[in-house]
Amino acid sequence: MTHQKLTLPSPAKLNLFLHINGRLENGYHELQSLFHFIDYGDTMTFETNASGKITLSCNIKALETDDNLVLKAANLLVNLTLNKVEKGVHITLNKRLPMGGGVGGGSSNAATTMLALNSLWDLGHSTADLEALGNTLGADVPIFIRGKSSIAEGTGDKMCTYNVHNAWYLVLTPNAHVNTKELFSHPELPRNTPKLDNNTLNYSGITTDLKNDFQSLVVKKYPIIAKALQWLLEYAPSRMTGTGACVFAEFATEQQAQKVFQQLPEELSGFVAKGCNISPTHQVLFG
Numbered sequence: 001m002t003h004q005k006l007t008l009p010s011p012a013k014l015n016l017f018l019h020i021n022g023r024l025e026n027g028y029h030e031l032q033s034l035f036h037f038i039d040y041g042d043t044m045t046f047e048t049n050a051s052g053k054i055t056l057s058c059n060i061k062a063l064e065t066d067d068n069l070v071l072k073a074a075n076l077l078v079n080l081t082l083n084k085v086e087k088g089v090h091i092t093l094n095k096r097l098p099m100g101g102g103v104g105g106g107s108s109n110a111a112t113t114m115l116a117l118n119s120l121w122d123l124g125h126s127t128a129d130l131e132a133l134g135n136t137l138g139a140d141v142p143i144f145i146r147g148k149s150s151i152a153e154g155t156g157d158k159m160c161t162y163n164v165h166n167a168w169y170l171v172l173t174p175n176a177h178v179n180t181k182e183l184f185s186h187p188e189l190p191r192n193t194p195k196l197d198n199n200t201l202n203y204s205g206i207t208t209d210l211k212n213d214f215q216s217l218v219v220k221k222y223p224i225i226a227k228a229l230q231w232l233l234e235y236a237p238s239r240m241t242g243t244g245a246c247v248f249a250e251f252a253t254e255q256q257a258q259k260v261f262q263q264l265p266e267e268l269s270g271f272v273a274k275g276c277n278i279s280p281t282h283q284v285l286f287g
């Protein structure tokens, strides 16, 4: 087997809105959410070899465990191949995205791994097959495999492509790790936002008709997130992504976003990024 090396971006997502429409029989929640990519995230390098082993090194040593979604994703793919003994890869993960931040870092890494190995090992799995496999690892993995901004429904597995207008985002990363599972089971969580018709839905920016149904509860439970959101709201319409902790404001130009970023007080941190309708991973892999 030839040794190949591939470096790919593993970007973040923002939930531009996130509605909870109901609870399914299996305890999972039915959601409707507009997923958009940004040109900021982790970087991953894949170096294939013939050792039959999958290894991972990461700039955050605590992430070098068998629980890492990267290793789980790689193992899922290897277990589907016939000549497992030959399939070796060393993966390097350079982590920039906050963990438990609602920007989908772990899910993005899992999806990037599946896309990279499908290509490097010439496995020939269709995107639909990879999405179904990815869904077993986490609800946000399929959207990163699809790689197109979409309105997702169900638990995130039903996706309808949706192109968002060009925009820049200032994302703040409060130092809080929100427990997604705990939040989903909270008695005060609103769970009955009516489902909107995807065909008539028009996202024109952060307005009050579309919202993040987790936001009020999270802001109440985590003062550090409330503070970051309050600060952003002084400058522009702002919202929380996923189950938090990250919050974002939208701007028409990079200059406007940078101008606000430069005024960020020392105790807050964040970054400026451009919205992308095609994920940066797909831009590199498929041109």
Ligand SMILES: C[C@](O)(CO)[C@H](O)COP(=O)(O)OP(=O)(O)OC[C@H]1O[C@@H](n2ccc(N)nc2=O)[C@H](O)[C@@H]1O
Pocket: 015, 018, 027, 028, 029, 030, 031, 033, 102, 107, 137, 138, 139, 140, 141, 154, 155, 156, 180, 181, 184, 242, 243
């Ligand atoms: C809220 C979102 O971040 C939106 O992007 C995602 O839907 C959550 O995706 P995720 O972090 O990948 O979550 P998972 O690891 O799949 O699920 C964590 C836990 O959240 C709950 N969960 C998750 C997704 C969903 N649609 N309904 C749920 O009730 C379940 O208790 C699950 O055990």
Ligand SMILES: Nc1ncnc2c1ncn2[C@@H]1O[C@H](COP(=O)(O)OP(=O)(O)OP(=O)(O)O)[C@@H](O)[C@H]1O
Pocket: 063, 067, 068, 069, 070, 098, 099, 100, 101, 102, 103, 104, 105, 106, 107, 109, 110, 140, 180, 242, 243, 244
């Ligand atoms: N490759 C990975 N990168 C980051 N976290 C990982 C990874 N693999 C497993 N994890 C675990 O998953 C947890 C959640 O991390 P992640 O960055 O995916 O959260 P998130 O941004 O809130 O995701 P979501 O938006 O899907 O809720 C981490 O605390 C970590 O223990």
